[in-house]
Amino acid sequence: MSQYAFHFDGTRCTGCKTCEFACKDFRDLQVGFAYRKVYEVTYGETTKDSNGCFATSCTSYPLSLACNHCDDPACTHVCPTGAMHKDAETGLVSVDAEKCVGCGYCHMACPYNAPKVDREKGHSVKCDGCAERVAAGRKPVCVEACPARALDFGIAEDMAAKGERAAIAPLPEPSYTNPNLYVKPSVDALPAGSADGKVVNPLEVM
Amino acid sequence: MVSGIDTALGEITLVLFTTLAPSGVVAFAIMGLFIVRGGLSDEAHRRIDLFLAIPLVVSMVGLVASATHLGNPANALFVFMGVGRSPLSNEVFCAVVFLLLAGVYWLYSFAERPHRAVQRVWMALSIVAGIVFVTSVAFAYNAETIVSWYTVYVPLGLWLNALTGGPVLAMLGLRAAGCASAEGRCGRMLVLCSVASLAANMMVYAMQAFQLPYLENSFTTAAELVPCYGGMIAAFGVLGGAGIALVARTLRDGDPSASREDGDVRGFPDSRRDALRLTVRSAWASALVLAGIFVMRFAFYLMHMTVGLGI
Numbered sequence: 001m002s003q004y005a006f007h008f009d010g011t012r013c014t015g016c017k018t019c020e021f022a023c024k025d026f027r028d029l030q031v032g033f034a035y036r037k038v039y040e041v042t043y044g045e046t047t048k049d050s051n052g053c054f055a056t057s058c059t060s061y062p063l064s065l066a067c068n069h070c071d072d073p074a075c076t077h078v079c080p081t082g083a084m085h086k087d088a089e090t091g092l093v094s095v096d097a098e099k100c101v102g103c104g105y106c107h108m109a110c111p112y113n114a115p116k117v118d119r120e121k122g123h124s125v126k127c128d129g130c131a132e133r134v135a136a137g138r139k140p141v142c143v144e145a146c147p148a149r150a151l152d153f154g155i156a157e158d159m160a161a162k163g164e165r166a167a168i169a170p171l172p173e174p175s176y177t178n179p180n181l182y183v184k185p186s187v188d189a190l191p192a193g194s195a196d197g198k199v200v201n202p203l204e205v206m
Numbered sequence: 207m208v209s210g211i212d213t214a215l216g217e218i219t220l221v222l223f224t225t226l227a228p229s230g231v232v233a234f235a236i237m238g239l240f241i242v243r244g245g246l247s248d249e250a251h252r253r254i255d256l257f258l259a260i261p262l263v264v265s266m267v268g269l270v271a272s273a274t275h276l277g278n279p280a281n282a283l284f285v286f287m288g289v290g291r292s293p294l295s296n297e298v299f300c301a302v303v304f305l306l307l308a309g310v311y312w313l314y315s316f317a318e319r320p321h322r323a324v325q326r327v328w329m330a331l332s333i334v335a336g337i338v339f340v341t342s343v344a345f346a347y348n349a350e351t352i353v354s355w356y357t358v359y360v361p362l363g364l365w366l367n368a369l370t371g372g373p374v375l376a377m378l379g380l381r382a383a384g385c386a387s388a389e390g391r392c393g394r395m396l397v398l399c400s401v402a403s404l405a406a407n408m409m410v411y412a413m414q415a416f417q418l419p420y421l422e423n424s425f426t427t428a429a430e431l432v433p434c435y436g437g438m439i440a441a442f443g444v445l446g447g448a449g450i451a452l453v454a455r456t457l458r459d460g461d462p463s464a465s466r467e468d469g470d471v472r473g474f475p476d477s478r479r480d481a482l483r484l485t486v487r488s489a490w491a492s493a494l495v496l497a498g499i500f501v502m503r504f505a506f507y508l509m510h511m512t513v514g515l516g517i
Binding site: 074077079081098107111119123172176198199 | 278285291349351513514515516517
């Protein structure tokens, strides 16, 4: 088995969201659905000293995130039907619509906000790593669309050589699910599990 | 502002299920204990059997409600593929086993000459299945990544809810069955159990409330998802307390002369009006207690939050 993984380069990403919209377009997703989302993390404060001078530590950084096709996915663990499954060959996690009951437990358990129930379709939907494109020797559409080349996709060992395993905020500690996302952090990135930075575009990503 | 209201409203049928089913199962088990204990007259046995329909219907309504939140119920049979792995599959499996055992018991009780020994064993099995089922509901969301639910307070709260609502609902069933036991020591014990569980659960919820501000991800804290948690706990206490007080009052107002011996049936038709009045009052009491539990189950879904990016 060759486990596939994403790589995110935080030093390159500008937060333009081309990845997100390329995916939406390619997958023809309706309003309210996005398989890749860009989280905008902000922290810091502006202070005024006794001399009346202002200083600020405010900063912001984007994180482009889709399903991380984890080694130990929370979604497949809780899925009652086995519809949410991990492909034995590629390690990509996807939904078998013929089995999914649409209970939404995968959505509730995933710490990366990846699966979501589409009530019209009656089953969960999520990023499948563009499995068909990958099988055809191409990369996921989000990766190819990124104008800054901040995203990459490939064999997990190759991606691991480019960064640390999903260890920046707002991501949780990678030990929960062992995500196949490897990150080169920007200088301002907070460590995984830190709640000091807040996601300031919740209406966009939830 | 980030809010948990969408989750709670989206899962409103699960709020209903987790309110009704555990209390219904405990009520069924309490009424069933009279069957298992034995010593009932044929008439008392028959009437308790008949009015087991009340907790059974309450449980069934909960289960049917839970099924309505599914996106594609046609695939429901696949749920059994996850038994042993998925807590939700375990819950559904336990629900089916309990309802099968309890339902078949109830249907068998309509046989012309039901075999008492078989009924007692069957009921004992149903009670054990019911206990396992309630426990499976308590642990249905036991996922490490859901930080606000992965605490001891969740299963504890659900079981104490069941022990608060179950006895009151059982009193309704026993009243409807005209069982004199609802008047005596058993009735007082049921009220005491309900009061103690309500008090204990308020403490559990209070301790959980103290923990909520410390459960935090990059969106919010669990406390901010349930900004009115203190008020909801108070509402739980008021509604639960009012319901239990109402059912306790039926004990006081019950006609002592009708309590001939444990498990016997009240005289008919002389006390029919009194019995009906007390039964209706017990129904209101059950509705109040279940409303209180509903408030806390709503709060449970409000506070859904993962360790990472889920609310």
